[in-house]
Amino acid sequence: MLDVYRLDDGQQTLVLAVATDRLPQVVYWGAPLPPTEDLDAVCAAHVIDITGGMLDENPDLSICPEAGRSFQGQPGLILSAGDGAPILPKFTATEVDASAGLKVVSKDAANGLTLTIDFVVDAQTHVITCQTTLDTRIPVQLHWLAAPVMPAPQQSIDMIDVSGRWCDEFQLNRTPWTPGIHMRENRTGRSGHEHFPGLLIPISGATDTSGECYAFHYGWSGGHTMIAEELQDGRRQVQFGHAARTQTTPGTQFQTAPLYLTYSDSGMNGCAVSFQRHVRDRIVTWPKPDQPRPVHYNCWEAVYFDHDLPVLTDIADRAAALGAERFVLDDGWFGKRNDDTTSLGDWTIDPRKFPDGLTPLIDHVLGLGMTFGIWFEPEMVNQDSDLCRAHPDWVLGPADQIAGRQQHVLNMALPDVRDYLYDHIAAVLGDYDVYYIKWDHNRVLPAPDAVQAEGTYALLARLRADFPLVEIESCASGGGRIDFGILSRTQRVWLSDSNDAIERLRIQHDAALFLPSAVTGSHVGPRVCHTSGRTLDITFRAWVAAQRHMGFEMDPRELDAREIAVLSEVTQWWKDNRDWMRFADILRLDSADLAVTAEQHLAADGGRFVVFAGKSATSKQIAPRPLRLTALDPAAIYRISLKNRAEIAPLSRGTTALKDRPLELSGAYLMRHGITLPWSFPERMWVVEGTRL
Template sequence: MLIHLRAAGTSLVLDARGPRPPVVVHWGRCLGALGDDDLAALADAAVPAVPPSSIDEPLRFSLLPGPEQGWSGRPAITGWWPADGGRPGGFHLLGVVRDGPRAVRLDLAEAGGRLLLSTEMELSDQGVLRARQHLSHVGAGTFHLDSLSVVLPVPDLAKEVLDFSGLWAYERRPQRAPLRHGVWSRETRHGRPGHDDPYLMMAGSPGFDFRAGQVWAMHLAWSGDKRLWAERQPLGYGLIGAGELLAPGEVTLGPGGTYRTPWAVAAWSDAGIDGLSARLHPWIRSRRAARPPRPMVLNTWEACYFDHDADALDRLVDAAAEAGVERFVLDDGWFAGRTDDRRALGDWYADPGRWPDGLHPLIARVHERGMDFGLWVEPEMVSPDSALARAHPEWVLGGDTGPTWRHQRVLDLGDPGAYAYVLERLGALLTAYPIAFLKWDHNRDLLREAASHRQTTAVYRLLAALRAAFPRLEIESCASGGARIDLGILDLVDRVWTSDTNDPLERQRIQRWTGVLLPPEFLGGHLGAATAHITGRTSSLGLRFATALFGSAGIEWDLTAATPGERAEVAAWVALYKRLRPLLHGGTVVRSGADDAAHLVHGVVGADSAVYALVALRAADSALPEPIRFAGLDPDVRYTVRPLRIGPEPRVVQDAAPAWLRAGAVTLPGRVLAEVGLPAPLLTPEQAALFTVDRAGRDTESRRSP
């Protein structure tokens, strides 16, 4: 059977005529409506030549490449039967099942008759491709699975590869290299994606950037150990692949046993990296049940740390309410014996010394001031100095061997007793208190071989059980900040904590790149104090406002220590966030500028309006920086551009502002604003300016700053 899936300018053509595993004939630009004869002609014409010193038949790259087909690159499946040392190979096609207009299941059997493999593929309305493998052991003996991955070809045009690395508080740092012969492989062994998560593997045309070039990308929707890679073989094929990284013996299948890979999520764009976001963001949004707008949050961590003084917290609640905050989140330090980060994880009871009446008085105060209440937990961990560890040392993953991390160990949620305890404790808290939101933290790597799969699947079950029992509960995924951000965890949470740093200069790049995959309403970003807790850098209020605005916004600052003027400006910023929230959390994200530009321009574009930020990261390379180009606008619509005043005026060094800014506004067609742009104000480093763009003639009163 020849299969053509197409949507939103994307085509996937499969040659599944058998008997060998199906071949991807094309994945990329839409080929239009093709009849059966055209598809057959295309598939037949795509059969390559036979080069010298190679197998004596054309090598075709299949969805399950392996040595039995002549493939000498990384195979899609590896494993063995200990009893006879046999290896899987020689899969042949059993049949094809169409599960919908753009969904297909391809069933294969291994030559030895002991393994069945189903490949599921579906192309969404937005042109996002999902694929996964389902392996079944139907023979005798035990099969040890080493790897099972999803692989997709990329054309010779894809000569560069871009993925990510990073470290605590500095996540999602892009790294780019030529895609030469061989394998560029990224593996994570943290038991979570990690701060150095490759995140999204991109292969694209030379010099592809946010607004130009063809790009093919893949992400693994999995919160444990993983492998992503890009490969180009001298054989003539290139590919990107993704799969769970399994430790030896981690997955073994007896007769009747099964293993299903995580979903690999892939997308193609001919409009650069922003073109990927334009597919991925609406697809992610389409998969979510309707939820209330993302509330303005105040989190207590950088306001009080472990010092939970009831009177001070009451004053902070009042200050939050006066600023217009909608959700008050009590962070670490509320539970029994938790006075620092060296003790008490696992003892999930309100500390009787600091909270003699439990959390009820604080929650009542929060509710009286019109906010809902959230609570920090770290259920996957345990402190050696805790009642839980002393009572149940057998629930500690690996016992007391290996180093602690942040003075804590991992609770083995694969143990039924440990799992039941955590589910009961969290359920008891959610029943005893009206908790609307859990900030769910995860502050260390597992550092335990063959534990990632079991622990990750247990965490998924735990989150799913809580969501079923408390369907209105919202959850944030935090893992030392941004060490667990993936589409696997996103199916079970409502928000991710993008990074532990609130330094706006670092956050600009972290949010820029994390937002390639995730829409802004999922990216938690907070307004911190003037001097950042982690970097020690002091930043202007305007830059802090402009940075935290573009996401799921919040505050992590002791507002009781702010001046009256600062508190008034915070309240105005909160009001602006609420007014812009439908646009910020429903529009199309656009970005301009090269990876290393001194000035970044980014924005969100809706049907009739948009908001943009110009951010000076460092000194410009010339006296007059490049114009502000307003990407993403309808080229044939006239728009009015105005500065958006919020917070202190950004610092500039200029004898005169650009003429259009002195006039206060300018109206031009979208094509002109995107291609020619407007002269930029001469911002000093670490400053930001905001602009609104409205369809000309539209009433813009409600768009102006308070």
């Protein structure tokens, strides 16, 4: 007996075949099928042939491939009994509930196992969310549990996964499909700079704006394993789960994080838009959803640990005059914190720096019309701290472990640790008008352990329940903990510790494959970047920050009159446009000039857009190549204008029309030919505004 089920959201169709004595198989995933499609015929067409050198029957590539059924690739479940003996599951009894999405429950009576697979379809964002749960009759040791296993297209030449490092996050890597396993494993204990939990599989020839693409994201903050495998018979599978062997104690229930899936026939942008909308509208919960996103000021790169009330109030005055609406006091306000060697864990206000507490500073900030935010790094502790001296047993890992940034990690699995942190954070939030936390995480774990992330989730949940109006930013040495799991508990991510606008231009452009503008912090850094040593003009720095959730992170006392004028103007532009840009789709453009990184922010109703074309290096050709736009109405007429024509350089000597006036052109022309921009030096950004007439 074979039952067939389909899930549709208007952008994709997923078809699963379920036999009563087998786990379901995905027999189709891709472009929408007609409502009248014969699903039995789809199942029949899915079967591949058998020839010499193969088994007499092809083992199922199911949503949890089973070694017990002769599957020769990576199984979806690896576990052992209490005595260490391996268990080879064979699920035989399957029940399906299709009343809301799809819930598949399969049992292995002999081994006392129940496997539950859930699929939920979102017809507005076009994201399928799926998850695997394992229940056992007696405690077992889990080594690997995959979220629902998906087939990968055989028409793809390569896959794109995401790596990175401190100050150079979200690097896209293309890896050719070859026989065997391509594995990415993050064992740092956080989602990490090194291995972001995402994967894109473009069909051959796909670009940002055209072609087919499949995309995956594993929403978990504690480290993951990704497996992309090509079997001997040519079939391909993709598996995501918690980093292997990080659920270290026997148990009777295990659950993967949600795996988010989407398919696009409009290039990688189609997948990016689905993820952007899903994060913004389904995953993040906003304390004040109708409130505009405020312009940040963060004092870190202005004063570091040197907190002095008159200096901070002076900086706050200048930041407010530039347009800042939130002032964030960064590291250095607590314990005896003069550098990064001491006081983490001692979350009481330093009376040497703030003899009257934080009230004078906060009152001053509020008086300027800004709200106040503060920095914490709750999961960490310095050995030179009162907390570590009182509770050395709260430190995660051995005493002789290698430190990171002069600090160790607290064991978040311990209720006493979470209670201590809650009490101290809640005291600050309760005593002062604090509406924002920058929540940092500046080192990796000594050894990966899933319960560490679960403990952090529990602490965040408790704080958010008691302080629902406080917004939280996830920062982990910049982009070290960014994933949909942490974003279900926070509202902003600090994409990178690099405020170098050239580096930021690339980082946030590639991160847009998964992240919307509303959650992505981007700050105008100092004239001389503290992490790269590069000196960049204020116009470039300001426009790069204006592509995302804008802020400043420099010493405003360094600004000259021109820099103040430019930054004030760009900030006001961002404020004037932030309401529609918050809900805009970020569309990466296929630039014919490799020196240009360009994207188009398209309003939800398609009625307006802005194009940012950043030039990070000298072009190979002399004159700029036309830049094709995307996702416009071919028959509509759009008025386009160059917002920042005052920045045209004297060496741009031609009569390019956009230099002098707006143009009215069809969507067809803008997408097929593109816009012709003036010549520019490197390290410049053109900003083109468009309105549908």
